[in-house]
Amino acid sequence: MADRTGKPLATTGAVPAAVVPGNGDSPRGFLLAAVAYACWGFLPLFMKGIAHIPAAEVVAHRIVWSVPLVGAFILWLGRTADLKVALRSPRMLAMAALTATLVTFNWGVYVWAISVGRTLEAALGYYINPLFSIFLGAVLLKEKLNRAQLVAIGFAVAAVAIIAVDAGGLPWVSLGLCVSWGFYAFFRKTLPVGPNQGFFLEVMLLSVPSLAYIVYLESSGQGHFTDTGIADVVWLISSGVVTAVPLLFYANGAKLLRLSTIGIMQYIAPSMVFLIAVFVFHEPFGMVKLMAFGLIWMALVIYTGSMLVESRNARQAAASLKA
Incomplete structure (x- = not known):
């Protein structure tokens, strides 16, 4: 997920649910996923360009x-059967409404954070997300944590504590993004539809209140689509493009990659967001934040190393069974 921002869904182990373990990586899959992560990485630059528009209005236009972009893609693929089943199932519609609410909250916090100069906090939230997903798996699914995962989670908690003490309060932007996306990914797994169809179902359900909100803004003179010039029109229409297109690239690339590859690639986007925040937006990055991010980076190195070892052991075990 998608996210950050349309960013990819992660399982409780922070590996996208759409990915199926395979024997190797496809160059085409790597390219598609890399394009998606790069788009998400550059997304703050786009959001900064529309920072003068309220976050709620931007999210509504996203x-x-x-809807038409993803809908056209699904029709082109001829994969509408899952949607027809979902639309006839009250349980699936209710779950889609829940995930849609969570992703809307996530998008709203993200857009607002960029607009008010808190991009570093957004990057921190998405760095923490894989570790929070592991925590969710332990708490909700009773998955057993290994020693490396426990250490990684401990470092993440310490990083949040350092920032909280320095700021005099919890970094609610980081935690809001992390928690909302973590639960979104967790519940999204219960929708037995493909990633493209699931995303379309969510935005289709959200489109009715979103369109009503846009109509209200425009009719009351508060909107930016009809009253403020062609530039805002282009920006707002493009918000749908930058939301849907990376997700489509990702969904079709991830299934051609190994779990471990996606697990490493997921750090591309928050790393780019971090660099943009520091070197383009010039957000303050003092010693305290350096200590906190340092702990997070150490945690991710430990977690990723553990994941790669487990992936290698699983492949060796599968190979020995075939022998």
């Missing part, structure tokens, strides 16, 4: 303009 939803509305995503």
Whole structure:
């Protein structure tokens, strides 16, 4: 997920649910996933360009303009059967409404954070997300944590504590993004539809209140689509493009990659967001934040190393069974 921002869904082990373990990586899959992560990495630059528009209005347009793009893609693929089943199932519609609510909250916090100069906090939230997903798996699914995962989670908690003490309060932007996306990914796994169809179902459900909100803004003179010039029109329509297109690239690339490859690639986007925050937006990055991010980076190195070892052991075990 998608996210950050349309970013990819992660399982409780922070590996996208759409990915199926395979024998190797496809160059085409790597390219598609890399394009998706790069788009998400550059997303703060786009959001900064529309920082003068309220976050709620931006999110509403992201939803509305995503619908025709993803809908056309699904029709082109001829994969509408899952949607027809979902639309006839009250349980699936209820779960889609829940995940749609979570992703809307996530998008709203993200857009607002960029607009008010808190991009570093957004990057921190998405760095923490894989570790929070592991925590969710332990708490909700009773998955057993290994020693490396426990250490990694401990480092993440310490990083949040350092920032909280320095700021005089919890970094709610980071935690809001992390928690909302973590639960979104967790519940999204219960929707037995493909990633493209699931995303379309979510934005389709959201499109009705979003469109009503846009109509209200425009009719009351508060909107930016009809009253403020062609530039805002282009920006707002493009918000649907930058939301839907990376997700489509990712969904079709991830299934051609190994779990371990996606597990490493997921750090591309928050790393780019971090660099943009520091070197383009010039957000303050003092010693305290350096200590906190340092702990997070150490945690991710430990977690990723553990994941790669487990992946290698699983492949060796599978190979020995075939022998």
